[in-house]
Amino acid sequence: MKALIETIVTPLVDHPDDVEVAVKEENHKQVYHLTVNEDDxxxxxxxxxxxxxxxxxxxxxxxxxxxxxxxxxxx
Structure with a gap:
C-alpha cells in the first residue's frame, strides 16, 4: 500500500525526493501519513x-x- 501511495503521488509533485509515507497500525485500522514538501x-x-x-x-x-x-x- 505504501508503494501504491508513493507511485501515485510522486509524479504529481515538483520535489519527489521529499515524498514520505509512514504507517501507523492500530487494532482495527492502518493509518498512512503522507508527507510532501511545503511547496507541493x-x-x-x-x-x-x-x-x-x-x-x-x-x-x-x-x-x-x-x-x-x-x-x-x-x-
Missing part, C-alpha cells in the same frame, strides 16, 4: 480537495480486501 501540498490536495479525494478512493479500493480499515492523512 497544494498539488497533492488539488482544487477543492479533488486530487486528495481521488487518491484516497484508489487507496481505499485497493485495501478493500484487507481486514483492517485504511486511512490516508496528508500532512
Amino acid at each position: 501540498v497544494g498539488k497533492v490536495i488539488g482544487k477543492n480537495g479533488r486530487i486528495a479525494k481521488a487518491i484516497r478512493t484508489v487507496v481505499y479500493a485497493a485495501a478493500s480486501d484487507s481486514e483492517k480499515r485504511v486511512y490516508l492523512d496528508i500532512m
Whole structure:
C-alpha cells in the first residue's frame, strides 16, 4: 500500500525526493501519513480537495480486501 501511495503521488509533485509515507497500525485500522514538501501540498490536495479525494478512493479500493480499515492523512 505504501508503494501504491508513493507511485501515485510522486509524479504529481515538483520535489519527489521529499515524498514520505509512514504507517501507523492500530487494532482495527492502518493509518498512512503522507508527507510532501511545503511547496507541493497544494498539488497533492488539488482544487477543492479533488486530487486528495481521488487518491484516497484508489487507496481505499485497493485495501478493500484487507481486514483492517485504511486511512490516508496528508500532512
